[in-house]
Amino acid sequence: MKAISVRGLRKAYGELEAVRGVDFDIEEGEVFGLLGPNGAGKTTTVEILEGYRTHDAGEVTVLGHDPQHPGPDFRQRIGVVLQQSELWPNLSVLETHRVFAGYYKHPRDVDEVIELVGLAEKRDARVKTLSGGQKRRLDLGVALVGDPDLVFLDEPTTGFDPAARRAAWEMIRSLRSLGKTVLLTTHYLDEAEQLADRVAVMREGRIVTIGTPRELTSADREVEIRYRRNGEEVLLRTTEPTRVLNELTGEALAHGEELERLEVRRPTLEEVYLALVSEDDSA
Amino acid sequence: MRLFLHELRNQQLVFWRSKEAALFIFLFPLLLFVLLGSVYTGKIYGVPAPEALLAGLLGYGCANTAFAGLAIQLVVRRELGILKRLRATPLSATTYIAAMLASTLVVFVLQVVALFVLGRIFYGTPFPHAIGSLALAIVIGAAVFAALGVASASLIHSAEGSSAVVNFILLPMAFLTGSFGPTRHYPSFLRAIGDVLPLKYFVDIMNAVYLHRQALWTKPGALGVLGAWGATGLLVAALKFRWQPHES
Numbered sequence: 001m002k003a004i005s006v007r008g009l010r011k012a013y014g015e016l017e018a019v020r021g022v023d024f025d026i027e028e029g030e031v032f033g034l035l036g037p038n039g040a041g042k043t044t045t046v047e048i049l050e051g052y053r054t055h056d057a058g059e060v061t062v063l064g065h066d067p068q069h070p071g072p073d074f075r076q077r078i079g080v081v082l083q084q085s086e087l088w089p090n091l092s093v094l095e096t097h098r099v100f101a102g103y104y105k106h107p108r109d110v111d112e113v114i115e116l117v118g119l120a121e122k123r124d125a126r127v128k129t130l131s132g133g134q135k136r137r138l139d140l141g142v143a144l145v146g147d148p149d150l151v152f153l154d155e156p157t158t159g160f161d162p163a164a165r166r167a168a169w170e171m172i173r174s175l176r177s178l179g180k181t182v183l184l185t186t187h188y189l190d191e192a193e194q195l196a197d198r199v200a201v202m203r204e205g206r207i208v209t210i211g212t213p214r215e216l217t218s219a220d221r222e223v224e225i226r227y228r229r230n231g232e233e234v235l236l237r238t239t240e241p242t243r244v245l246n247e248l249t250g251e252a253l254a255h256g257e258e259l260e261r262l263e264v265r266r267p268t269l270e271e272v273y274l275a276l277v278s279e280d281d282s283a
Numbered sequence: 284m285r286l287f288l289h290e291l292r293n294q295q296l297v298f299w300r301s302k303e304a305a306l307f308i309f310l311f312p313l314l315l316f317v318l319l320g321s322v323y324t325g326k327i328y329g330v331p332a333p334e335a336l337l338a339g340l341l342g343y344g345c346a347n348t349a350f351a352g353l354a355i356q357l358v359v360r361r362e363l364g365i366l367k368r369l370r371a372t373p374l375s376a377t378t379y380i381a382a383m384l385a386s387t388l389v390v391f392v393l394q395v396v397a398l399f400v401l402g403r404i405f406y407g408t409p410f411p412h413a414i415g416s417l418a419l420a421i422v423i424g425a426a427v428f429a430a431l432g433v434a435s436a437s438l439i440h441s442a443e444g445s446s447a448v449v450n451f452i453l454l455p456m457a458f459l460t461g462s463f464g465p466t467r468h469y470p471s472f473l474r475a476i477g478d479v480l481p482l483k484y485f486v487d488i489m490n491a492v493y494l495h496r497q498a499l500w501t502k503p504g505a506l507g508v509l510g511a512w513g514a515t516g517l518l519v520a521a522l523k524f525r526w527q528p529h530e531s
Binding site: 050051052072075076078080082084085086088091094099100101102103104105142146262 | 286288289293296297300301363364365367368370371373374457527528
């Protein structure tokens with residue numbers, strides 16, 4: 001069963017084509033990462049799926065609904081963390097959760113959610129006294145309080161310190177274990193690699209590659225082989241590492257040589273990503 | 284209905300929690316009444332000065348709460364992204380707006396009661412006679428100024444400037460339309476400006492209903508002008524209203 005299906009999605013703002021033909025599916029229970037630099041079209045895509053924006057062309061189905069004309073249960077079933085939004089500065093964390101809980105037919109226990117997002121100690125603190133990271137956790141809390149099936153997280157950890165980011169990752173992993181479908185946008189690679197079952201890399205309004213983090217770093221990708229010969233660094237790139245290594249080592253053995261500092265490595269996701277998003281249009 | 288009551292409660296909580304809102308929107312007209320009431324003496328419109336002042340401040344209170352207060356709160360909520368965030372919840376736009384208007388009316392009604400009680404305590408002003416007409420006039424006035432408030436919020440793009448812009452409209456309007464005292468000694472061009480403003484007609488109705496114990500329907504002309512302003516506000520609000528913040 002697909003939670004989200006997107007076909008040929010296009011969206012322009014005047015002259016600027018923000019999304020230029022995007023296709024992907026997200027299965028129920030999947031954590032899907034949309035990865036890309038700022039301006040790649042991630043937020044536009046997500047806001048079309050959330051029902052905030054119209055699209056110019058293509059087909060979009062979210063939980064069986066057209067987000068532009070959703071049925072009554074659509075908003076009961078989605079939870080949203082916007083890239084930028086604030087909540088009432090003078091309400092407490094508890095009050096804010098209660099306000100949101102009241103909008104849903106079957107909300108989760110408010111204290112349980114506050115505990116889950118790690119704000120139990122700040123339960124009675126006013127929102128305006130929270131730090132940036134705590135406000136972001138509040139956003140996550142109110143997105144979860146309605147017990148949604150599908151959660152949209154638009155750059156949920158931007159501006160977090162490393163410890164807060166790890167904590168947020170744990171929370172997002174716990175969503176997966178609850179069987180929620182998650183659509184996550186991020187420009188942090190490690191975040192996509194850590195959290196997402198599948199990742200789509202977006203660049204200039206298009207998806208340039210899509211797959212599991214493992215597939216992105218292995219499929220049809222060149223492997224690097226490094227060693228030193230006569231004090232000089234040698235670097236080979238090959239899609240057939242087995243054959244090349246066999247030849248190299250065979251030759252070395254035949255000459256009784258040692259391949260100094262021999263190293264075979266796959267490019268990290270970061271290297272793949274940087275290569276993908278920095279290719280120019282002619283490539 | 285359950286959602287409406289939940290949201291009405293939320294709106295009240297948000298309103299009274301904000302010291303700025305509670306002070307400037309609710310308390311300020313009351314303070315103004317107590318202060319000016321001690322200054323104005325003698326008779327105005329053939330009634331004791333504090334009574335006439337009370338009628339004028341019912342008008343100022345209405346515009347302050349429903350027009351200025353609502354406009355500022357809406358702009359701030361919109362620009363913070365709160366309105367946008369709420370659009371992703373099951374709370375419908377209709378329920379949200381209905382609860383927001385009802386919440387504004389609750390604040391204004393409390394203010395009206397407080398004005399009458401303060402007047403009675405400090406200046407011996409009578410409680411209103413034509414209660415039905417007064418209640419109806421208050422609902423109509425609140426609706427007209429709320430429509431203008433929502434319309435203005437749609438035309439203001441930043442939260443920082445909203446309070447200044449709204450008060451720049453409100454305070455001169457209150458002076459020109461007799462909310463703080465009669466305008467008959469003003470230069471004629473100032474009175475001419477006052478004559479086209481909606482607050483003038485709401486204050487006229489308050490004078491008729493409270494000071495002269497007349498029924499609301501003795502002022503069809505004033506009701507007509509208020510209706511026209513309300514309809515204009517509603518039209519602008521319907522065309523220009525937005526949930527999303529302006530991109531920075």
